Amino acid sequence: QQQVKQSPQSLIVQKGGxxxxxxxxxxxxxxxxxxxxxxxxxxxxxxxxxxxxxxxKKEGRFTISFNKSAKQFSLHIMDSQPGDSATYFCxxxxxxxxxxxxxxxxxxxxxx
Amino acid sequence: xxxxxxxPSHSVIEKGQTVTLRCDxxxxxxxxxxxxxxxxxxxxxxxHFVKESKQDESGMPNNRFLAERTGGTYSTLKVQPAELExxxxxxxxxxxxxxxxxxxxxxxxxxxxxxx
Numbered sequence: 001q002q003q004v005k006q007s008p009q010s011l012i013v014q015k016g017g018x019x020x021x022x023x024x025x026x027x028x029x030x031x032x033x034x035x036x037x038x039x040x041x042x043x044x045x046x047x048x049x050x051x052x053x054x055x056x057k058k059e060g061r062f063t064i065s066f067n068k069s070a071k072q073f074s075l076h077i078m079d080s081q082p083g084d085s086a087t088y089f090c091x092x093x094x095x096x097x098x099x100x101x102x103x104x105x106x107x108x109x110x111x112x
Numbered sequence: 113x114x115x116x117x118x119x120p121s122h123s124v125i126e127k128g129q130t131v132t133l134r135c136d137x138x139x140x141x142x143x144x145x146x147x148x149x150x151x152x153x154x155x156x157x158x159x160h161f162v163k164e165s166k167q168d169e170s171g172m173p174n175n176r177f178l179a180e181r182t183g184g185t186y187s188t189l190k191v192q193p194a195e196l197e198x199x200x201x202x203x204x205x206x207x208x209x210x211x212x213x214x215x216x217x218x219x220x221x222x223x224x225x226x227x228x
Contacts, residue, residue, distance in 0.1 A: 004154070006154075034216070036219070041221065042221055043116070043118075043203060043205075043219035043220045043221040043222055044155070044203070044219045045219065046216055046217075046218070049216070089154075089155060091155075097168070098143060098145070098160050098167065098168065098207075098215070099145065099157040099160060099168060099171070100147075100155075100157065100217065101154075101157070102147075102154045102155040102156070103154060104152070104153055104154045105154070105155075
């Protein structure tokens with residue numbers, strides 16, 4: 001049973017466009033939601049993370065929007081660049097446990 | 113500061129053979145995790161060490177998998193005997209515990225295991 005559902009599976013965006021990746025979770029105990037970025041041949045690297053006490057967090061061109069009542073969160077990449085082409089994973093964690101539950105990943109391609 | 117390192121980067125073995133994967137966490141990180149990603153699916157938790165103690169091994173698929181962390185430093189994950197369904201990318205991650213809430217996990221580059 002997958003506890004974090006991620007969509008879309010793949011995404012193609014023109015340079016300068018907005019990339020949007022969505023995740024939904026079921027377990028209301030989750031209280032930490034990181035996004036990881038993975039380039040080919042590399043491990044996932046933390047991109048940005050949010051806790052449910054805020055509805056939005058922005059770091060540069062990357063923004064997480066969080067909707068606690070809907071149990072959904074999303075990653076927005078503004079002004080997408082070819083260098084953003086990577087696989088993005090959403091994840092969820094809960095205080096008192098240490099493991100992350102990951103989504104299935106979104107392969108983003110930004111066209112030059 | 114060196115990141116999480118994993119060895120080997122790739123391993124191709126025959127069904128029934130044994131393979132041992134190694135992970136060196138970031139120096140000083142007490143928490144060490146193993147995850148696995150089967151092609152196209154989610155990154156799935158396998159187990160969690162705090163120093164040399166296993167805290168949670170609820171994700172280990174079966175008793176063909178054995179993880180150790182001697183002296184609380186590096187960790188090994190042994191698969192014996194390997195089966196076709198064990199193929200995937202095995203990630204190791206480490207973290208330094210925060211006082212409150214889940215801590216940030218830093219991932220290694222992974223070991224791609226192919227069982228033929």
